[in-house]
Amino acid sequence: MEVTARAPGKIILSGEHAVVHGSTAVAASINLYTQVSLRFSNESNDGLLKFHLKNMGFEFSWPIERIKEVLPESGSPRSSTPRSCPPESIIAITNLVEEQNIPEAKIGLAAGITAFIWLYTSIHGCKPATVVVTSTLPLGSGLGSSASFCVSMSASLLASSDAVNLDLGHQGWFSFGESELELVNKWAFEGEKIIHGKPSGIDNTVSTFGNIILFKSGKLTLMKSSMPLKMLITNTKVGRNTKALVAGVSERALRHPDAMAHVFTAVDSISKEFSSIIQSPASDDLSLVEKEGKLEELIEMNQGLLQCMGVSHASIESVLRTTLKYRLASKLTGAGGGGCVLTLLPALLAKTVVDKVIAELESSGFQCLIAEIGGKGVEICFDGSS
Ligand SMILES: Nc1ncnc2c1ncn2[C@@H]1O[C@H](COP(=O)(O)OP(=O)(O)O)[C@@H](O)[C@H]1O
Ligand SMILES: C[C@@](O)(CCOP(=O)(O)O)CC(=O)O
Ligand SMILES: [Mg+2]
DSSP: OEEEEEEEEEEEEEOTTGGGGTOOEEEEEEEEEEEEEEEEOOTTSOOEEEEEEGGGTEEEEEEHHHHHHHOGGGGSOOTTSOOOOOHHHHHHHHHHHHTTOOOGGGTTHHHHHHHHHHHHHHHHOSOOEEEEEEESSOTTSSSOHHHHHHHHHHHHHHHTSTTOOOOTTOOSOBOOOHHHHHHHHHHHHHHHHHHHSSOOSHHHHHHHHOSEEEEETTEEEEEOOSSOOOEEEEEOOOOOOHHHHHHHHHHHHHHSHHHHHHHHHHHHHHHHHHHHHHHSOOOSSSOHHHHHHHHHHHHHHHHHHHHHHTOOOHHHHHHHHHHHHTTOOEEEETTOSSSEEEEEOOTTOOHHHHHHHHHHHHHTTOEEEEOOBSOOOOEEEETTOO
């Protein structure tokens, strides 16, 4: 039997970084996905754990005996009890990853492969299998590829474990029940910890549950937007690493605790106001245009505070200057330092203007897309019946 899971990426509309320090943030799923397929091999087969990153053209494999030798605890997996990877296991898994001689230019993948080995061995122990990953998300661009990878991985592993009871006769994509989603989310968070160091949990949560969410200190509230939220996503294509950026903000907070506490509080207020505006119905008191005007101001304020945290970048500033020429408000999304920028496209904005902004941004070498937001979270299907 083959089981496949797919989990969406995300945009953070308000509150990245500050959310790691306890502030409120607002995020939405987007219609770009990571997909993971898992098929167990016959015991008598080659005795390998195979891991294919299909769109990158990488095929890695480890003899199961080698994994047992390096990770003796993997003999007793506990799929229903999410566990953090202890430092000694990180060292052991790092050895397994290094044996694969990943090219230097792709060394960022090592963190994802480490998370895979931890999740696989913790949930399934030492069974031979083939795991194939495909993705339509750009990696390391702020659209939550790491979380969508960990969520789709955890979902495919759990769907084929004793921890969840599923109807194998299901046709096409379907969702887990609430308690299974909680378990997927917890395991995915453990994977994110390996990739990010100190994640807030917002990315894996929105990838698991989909929708638009309000998130604070590990707790989510599902939201319904009462207004169209059309967002232009511009990828600066400047690579960066979330772990380093998150650590940089924490270091700044240690150096300037008072000032940074105020920055995080201001972001908390911005996120709360953002969520109340998008949820409140348009009325005579506040028309759609007025609501969009308020959101634009909050977006600009949020970007100013992100700059204050030290996570903006020349490429981000260049996108902001271009969109400002068209009176459009933008902010970075995700960890910053490059990666993607969000621009609110007001509902009545003429298509000709949208086309012009996109053409100008793309002529500078950036890549634009308008994603659908707030769709479903993680889904699974059996035997390619999608
Ligand atoms: N499809 C994938 N296959 C393997 N590793 C992945 C995949 N998607 C994400 N990752 C891991 O996540 C890292 C990127 O995560 P991060 O720096 O948090 O950026 P983002 O989450 O914004 O894309 C990659 O360098 C890699 O380690
Ligand atoms: C910066 C942060 O708020 C979001 C990181 O998102 P991404 O990995 O850049 O997609 C970190 C976090 O919340 O865990
Ligand atoms: Mg990430």
